[in-house]
Amino acid sequence: MGKKIWVGMSGGVDSAAAAALLLEQGFETTGVTLRLRPTGAEQDIADAQRVCQALGIEHRVLDFTGCFRRCVIAPFVEEYLAGRTPNPCVRCNQAVKFGAMLDAALENGADGIATGHYARVQRDPESGRYRLYRTPSRKDQSYMLYGLTQRQLSHTLFPLAGLEKLAVREIAEKRGLPVAAKGDSMEICFVPDGSHAHFIEEYTGRPLSPGNFVDEQGRVLGRHQGIGRYTIGQRKGLGVALGQPMYVVRIDAAKNEVVLGEEGRQLSSCLTAREMNYIPFEPGALTSPRRVQAKIRYQAPPADAVLIPLAADTARLEFDAPQRSITPGQSVALYDGDLVLGGGVIADAGRPA
Numbered sequence: 001m002g003k004k005i006w007v008g009m010s011g012g013v014d015s016a017a018a019a020a021l022l023l024e025q026g027f028e029t030t031g032v033t034l035r036l037r038p039t040g041a042e043q044d045i046a047d048a049q050r051v052c053q054a055l056g057i058e059h060r061v062l063d064f065t066g067c068f069r070r071c072v073i074a075p076f077v078e079e080y081l082a083g084r085t086p087n088p089c090v091r092c093n094q095a096v097k098f099g100a101m102l103d104a105a106l107e108n109g110a111d112g113i114a115t116g117h118y119a120r121v122q123r124d125p126e127s128g129r130y131r132l133y134r135t136p137s138r139k140d141q142s143y144m145l146y147g148l149t150q151r152q153l154s155h156t157l158f159p160l161a162g163l164e165k166l167a168v169r170e171i172a173e174k175r176g177l178p179v180a181a182k183g184d185s186m187e188i189c190f191v192p193d194g195s196h197a198h199f200i201e202e203y204t205g206r207p208l209s210p211g212n213f214v215d216e217q218g219r220v221l222g223r224h225q226g227i228g229r230y231t232i233g234q235r236k237g238l239g240v241a242l243g244q245p246m247y248v249v250r251i252d253a254a255k256n257e258v259v260l261g262e263e264g265r266q267l268s269s270c271l272t273a274r275e276m277n278y279i280p281f282e283p284g285a286l287t288s289p290r291r292v293q294a295k296i297r298y299q300a301p302p303a304d305a306v307l308i309p310l311a312a313d314t315a316r317l318e319f320d321a322p323q324r325s326i327t328p329g330q331s332v333a334l335y336d337g338d339l340v341l342g343g344g345v346i347a348d349a350g351r352p353a
Contacts, residue, residue: 011044014116083251084329146343211256233325273344
């Protein structure tokens with residue numbers, strides 16, 4: 001057998017196909033499912049176990065509920081209560097799937113891990129650094145992986161690189177895997193009903209505090225039901241009738257206010273990002289402005305911009321064209337063509353253009 005690889009098995013078709021491909025490529029493959037919350041994951045764990053039985057490989061379940069609560073859920077709640085809109089999947093990848101799971105794999109004699117993400121990793125022969133690339137797949141997930149470190153990338157395989165979802169389902173179907181037709185989950189895994197506000201109230205044990213909707217001059221327009229219910233750019237579900245379409249343009253947690261503005265006031269020409277991670281570059285090497293393409297959310301198209309490093313972990317992005325609804329707390333991923341340069345967490349947006 002070849003190298004020992006732990007495959008993160010979510011119970012879905014992507015990780016199932018990834019495990020099958022690795023096994024056929026000669027890797028000594030073990031399926032590993034992470035229990036991230038005390039209840040609600042039983043079906044996914046059972047599905048992953050059935051896939052491993054069909055492949056004839058070992059299946060393990062690791063209890064990471066404490067790590068997940070500390071590294072993902074607590075920051076998720078804190079960010080919303082601070083008036084920001086977090087991306088828990090990015091943080092989970094950094095701290096849990098490619099963090100705690102990788103550590104456990106290496107401590108137990110494995111050579112690395114693999115997942116069903118749609119992305120590509122490759123070692124640069126000149127610099128010796130590992131590089132992350134987006135794939136031509138419509139399911140490309142490189143945006144969610146911009147925060148991975150050199151250590152993490154050096155021990156990671158992405159067997160689905162270059163494949164489309166239909167081809168992945170065909171791989172699973174041809175091998176008789178029981179999840180070949182299982183649907184994709186589009187929800188935050190720990191917010192199954194889609195109501196993050198309800199989750200926050202349950203987590204904290206108290207209701208969100210109502211406050212004022214105000215315009216950009218500070219005039220009161222109505223009452224909101226807690227800043228954790230709103231995000232930048234939101235128009236629907238505000239619960240206030242103003243006679244014209246109004247959008248959330250800013251959230252002021254200190255004043256417990258949600259600032260509303262008219263169409264066009266959502267546009268911003270720049271942003272500042274924190275917690276920056278640069279994949280192809282040595283720490284501190286990137287000090288000069290650089291042309292990049294930036295994605296300010298997973299579904300957003302890459303936008304041309306200038307990256308201006310401000311400090312080792314802080315940067316400013318100036319866009320060629322104003323961007324709609326730049327949202328503090330969300331991630332911005334940086335590209336040079338297909339090469340993922342890295343990214344960070346949006347701290348604030350410039351004044352509307």
